[in-house]
Amino acid sequence: MIVLEWLFLTIAPCDAAEPWQLGSQDAASPMMQGIMDLHHDIFFFLILILVFVLRILVRALWHFHYQKNPIPQRIVHGTTIEILRTIFPSIIPMFIAIPSFALLYSMDEVVVDPAITIKAIGHQWYRTYEYSDYNSSDEESLTFDSYTIPEDDLELGQSRLLEVDNRVVVPAKTHLRIIVTSADVPHSWAVPSSGVKCDAVPGRLNQISISVQREGVYYGQCSEICGTNHAFTRAPGNIGRLLSPLWLSRTTPGASHPRSKLLQRAAGAVGSQGARQ
Amino acid sequence: MADEIELKTAPADFRFPTTNQTRHCFTRYIEFHRCLAAKGEESNECERFAKYYRSLCPGEWIERWNEQRENGTFPGPL
Numbered sequence: 001m002i003v004l005e006w007l008f009l010t011i012a013p014c015d016a017a018e019p020w021q022l023g024s025q026d027a028a029s030p031m032m033q034g035i036m037d038l039h040h041d042i043f044f045f046l047i048l049i050l051v052f053v054l055r056i057l058v059r060a061l062w063h064f065h066y067q068k069n070p071i072p073q074r075i076v077h078g079t080t081i082e083i084l085r086t087i088f089p090s091i092i093p094m095f096i097a098i099p100s101f102a103l104l105y106s107m108d109e110v111v112v113d114p115a116i117t118i119k120a121i122g123h124q125w126y127r128t129y130e131y132s133d134y135n136s137s138d139e140e141s142l143t144f145d146s147y148t149i150p151e152d153d154l155e156l157g158q159s160r161l162l163e164v165d166n167r168v169v170v171p172a173k174t175h176l177r178i179i180v181t182s183a184d185v186p187h188s189w190a191v192p193s194s195g196v197k198c199d200a201v202p203g204r205l206n207q208i209s210i211s212v213q214r215e216g217v218y219y220g221q222c223s224e225i226c227g228t229n230h231a232f233t234r235a236p237g238n239i240g241r242l243l244s245p246l247w248l249s250r251t252t253p254g255a256s257h258p259r260s261k262l263l264q265r266a267a268g269a270v271g272s273q274g275a276r277q
Numbered sequence: 278m279a280d281e282i283e284l285k286t287a288p289a290d291f292r293f294p295t296t297n298q299t300r301h302c303f304t305r306y307i308e309f310h311r312c313l314a315a316k317g318e319e320s321n322e323c324e325r326f327a328k329y330y331r332s333l334c335p336g337e338w339i340e341r342w343n344e345q346r347e348n349g350t351f352p353g354p355l
Contacts, residue, residue: 110289110294113286113288113289114286114288114289115284115285115286116284116286117286117287117332117333119335121335121337130335130336132331132332132336133284133285133286133328133331133332135328135331138331138336138339138340138343141331141336143336171284174284177286177287177289179298179333179335181335183335183337198296203299204297204299205297205298205299205301205302205333205334205335206296206297206298207296207297207298208296
């Protein structure tokens with residue numbers, strides 16, 4: 001049963017961009033939902049202004065004809081309209097600013113302590129993920145590398161340049177802290193579905209706080225030029241598989257390492273005994 | 278599958294409220310070693326700091342710092 005579920009979720013692509021997609025991907029976290037709502041708010045005012053300006057422009061061009069309107073009016077002042085056209089455009093940005101600042105500051109607030117910390121380390125041209133919350137010594141992190149699957153090795157139904165061999169497995173509906181850094185050059189870790197993009201700077205640990213609200217497979221790509229294969233690096237190495245109840249049930253409690261079989265299968269972790277390059 | 282799992286990790290530290298957590302990781306590492314120096318090798322108090330820095334800091338950084346400590350070149354107030 002679980003195997004079937006795994007197969008289905010592995011092959012059926014979800015939460016990746018569709019061909020010719022213009023809009024955002026479906027939101028998987030409250031942050032992304034907030035971003036989309038803000039976008040809709042601003043877009044409303046944008047359309048209002050656009051229609052208004054276009055109407056004036058087209059009307060002026062249409063009537064500026066030497067035969068139909070030979071004598072153009074010469075108006076240079078008009079106190080009322082000048083006051084209106086100053087006040088009105090300064091009110092519109094206020095309506096835009098209120099939801100915008102609300103979202104901006106709420107995105108920064110970390111109200112709840114995170115439940116799990118995952119480190120995403122960028123390399124040229126792959127990702128390494130470390131889960132170190134249950135180490136009992138410096139050596140025991142669950143660490144694995146995540147490479148994009150080359151086109152020749154794709155199975156039917158997998159997305160080109162989005163699939164990776166080892167996905168990051170993350171519990172759903174849990175506050176996560178993702179620490180993003182790099183081992184060589186700047187990269188950037190982005191998952192559009194979750195509204196996350198964070199630069200991976202060598203020598204610096206950037207923290208992002210997310211809470212993914214639904215199970216699924218989410219994809220993302222490297223968002224900072226990092227060399228020849230930048231276009232072929234998957235940012236989260238695709239955030240896989242959020243399995244809330246399964247995760248909790250399979251992770252051994254109090255053990256010094258999350259070497260659960262499920263996590264290993266999910267991560268496809270090779271050499272999970274802390275062996276890494 | 279049997280017991281309730283408690284997911285725990287390094288808590289959000291109010292001393293480091295911003296995105297840049299480099300100092301947070303470094304501070305936890307230093308706190309652990311200062312705690313060891315003050316209280317000796319075996320102490321639950323110190324183990325707490327150890328968990329924190331292991332959660333936050335990449336393994337490579339920890340290896341490098343451990344080597345530096347052994348060589349006596351660690352650039353921090355241990």
